[in-house]
Amino acid sequence: MSMTMAAADPAASPSYSAQALGPNLSLGAGADGTSKAGGTSYGNVIDGNASTYWSPSGTTGRISVKWGSAQTVSTIVIKEAAGAVGNIGNWQVVYNGNGSVLASGTGAGTITFAATSLTKINFVITSASATPRVAEFETYAGTPDGGGTEEPTTPDDPTTPDDPGTTPPPSSDALYAAPNGSASADGSIANPTTLASAISRINPGGTIYLRGGTYNLSTTIDIPPGKDGTSGNRTELFAYGTEKPVLNFSAQAENSANRGIALGGDWWHFKGFVVEHAGDNGILVGGSNNVIERVVTRHNADTGLQIARYTAGAPSSEWPANNLILSAESHDNVDSDGEDADGFAAKLTSGDGNVFRFCVAHNNIDDGWDLYTKSDTGPIGEVTIEDSLAYDNGTLSNGGQAGAGDRNGFKLGGEDIAVDHTVVRTIAFENGKHGFTYNSNPGSMTISNNLSIRNGERNFNFDAGSSVFRGNTSCDSGSNDRIVGNSDGSNQWDTGSNGSRCSAYSGSLSWSFNSSGTLVVTIGGNVVDL
Incomplete structure (x- = not known):
């Protein structure tokens, strides 16, 4: 995995070759996130307009780009809005399909990683000096040096639970359940909850990651009518990485x-x-x-x-x-x-x-x-x-x-x-x-x-x-x-x-x-x- 990072001026043209990157895959895609501040919109990060932006309701949160069919991505460009350049602190780029971290670092800019086939990619802000304003979340198949043509991979080596620097923050849009989870736990990867509790808490369009192992259950796991995702953003119940959850x-x-x-x-x-x-x-x-x-x-x-x-x-x-x-x-x-x-x-x-x-x-x-x-x-x-x-x-x-x-x-x-x-x-x-x-x-x-x-x-x-x-x-x-x-x-x-x-x-x-x-x-x- 490789990364390059730089604080970006949203009005500036990139110094690398747009031909090497290819088209911006975010244009025409969908977007969602954990929360949005008043007057901002998830869709503002994919509209090609640097004067509009998304902010979380606090100083941390997730913004995602998603597609109806798999896309190969090896570069993202995070552009901050005017007046907020430098607000973003620590971040992670997360493969939504299994929760694995593709890249992590500090500050907005250009981020590269191994070419990955996916339908949804998350940019998770874990710290900020002030409320972030993401003007654009661009996605590309290529890399600034013209790479990105290698065979895309699907991450199958998620970070280990004891690595706190690469874990997305828990929220009702990303919860972790485990065989030994507690209903009262916060649902983070370090403090997983139960499957039933995760289902009761998950927001529409969120993801529940099931850690591997045997879940010994005696009552039906019930997802009643009305506990729905949305047409553009299904609620997900996924095995975590390559782990093998068994509901017994x-x-x-x-x-x-x-x-x-x-x-x-x-x-x-x-x-x-x-x-x-x-x-x-x-x-x-x-x-x-x-x-x-x-x-x-x-x-x-x-x-x-x-x-x-x-x-x-x-x-x-x-x-x-x-x-x-x-x-x-x-x-x-x-x-x-x-x-x-x-x-x-x-x-x-x-x-x-x-x-x-x-x-x-x-x-x-x-x-x-x-x-x-x-x-x-x-x-x-x-x-x-x-x-x-x-x-x-x-x-x-x-x-x-x-x-x-x-x-x-x-x-x-x-x-x-x-x-x-x-x-x-x-x-x-x-x-x-x-x-x-x-x-x-x-x-x-x-x-x-x-x-x-x-x-x-x-x-x-x-x-x-x-x-x-x-x-x-x-x-x-x-x-x-x-x-x-x-x-x-x-x-x-x-x-x-x-x-x-x-x-x-x-x-x-x-x-x-x-x-x-x-x-x-x-x-x-x-x-x-x-």
Whole structure:
């Protein structure tokens, strides 16, 4: 990590090459912070106008620049407003994704660090001689010397807790929780609080960092409706750096009220932790516009992660919608009757626009995915499953089975209710019953470029409806595929023997997430590209 610092005159032109830096990425971005003094605005630091500025309500605080998609940044320029040059004392530049410190120093000016891919960057003022006035918070991919073209990194080596010089100050916009945290603690990295306390205190758009270790919990972590982030600034519940937090609910009895996390709020982002041994769902997603990323749900007494209404009896207008489940894994979920615990589900009372992307469900006692509907509640919203994998569902990792389990990879309906789901570029491998099944959904689903191999009964089982099938491949089906709908010659069905494509899919299955979270699947050592 390298840094250069200088007190900046906001009216002066920089002495380095603007061409070397590239464009100011802050223009057109978003901004937020911990607080703002009267007459100032977060947006003033990204407006390109040095005569407007942001000030915190005191002498310390955070100002952030954020984007809707990842940007590579290696230089920031902090310009103080006229009349306040030199007010900023100590500061830190913090990667918001995991709380690691990219740079620290004293005084405003130009700051460089290793090129980093991020969606939000924080400038944290930890001391000042008078109220700071930040006129501009500029961000650049390049560096003053023309560098910054190296491969961007994501920080994975956050500073240790006992280094007080690199810790952002605690506030209700950045709180730390730990297995040994205290509800009365201030929530700093040195004095972490409990998860429940952090959730009750966090401001909309703030970040809760979970320190690594096992959190032994006996009651549901509840995020009720109204405890929301905002459309431009989700509230975050993130693992700290590369640490591995495990939320363990083994003290719960099996009961439909005993979920691990019940998320009723909107605009949240979960990332990087495990939820296990809950008495019902590991995570219930009952709010809308949430992102659940790189989370593992395992050994829960019902479906690992389920999208369904938070409040009993809520009308369909309040059902959870537009949630993204991203690069998540759900496995070995099992209930006592052996017929309810799936890997993932959006069923019964889920709204429109829910998406599963790069997800893996395996070794669950019932189905990998369950999109069940019933006449009592009517059709659910349309669900999209893409670039995902279901394998060995119906058999637990320890070999356990239950006769009542359905054992499908992807169960796409129920009770003759039509819903037009989409399943693309997805793999069903050696599930106990069907790979992909309509399960009495007579709708017009889009089933494209999927691969189904060695499932116990049928690889593809669609007995009704007008679904459109394109580019699908079936190999070694337990019985001949059944296809009713719009199917053309781009599909290779199993009608009693394998087609030519199957030669590429012999051997054992392996999978991993790459550094960006994309699911990579190999069969027989060959990468599957659908």
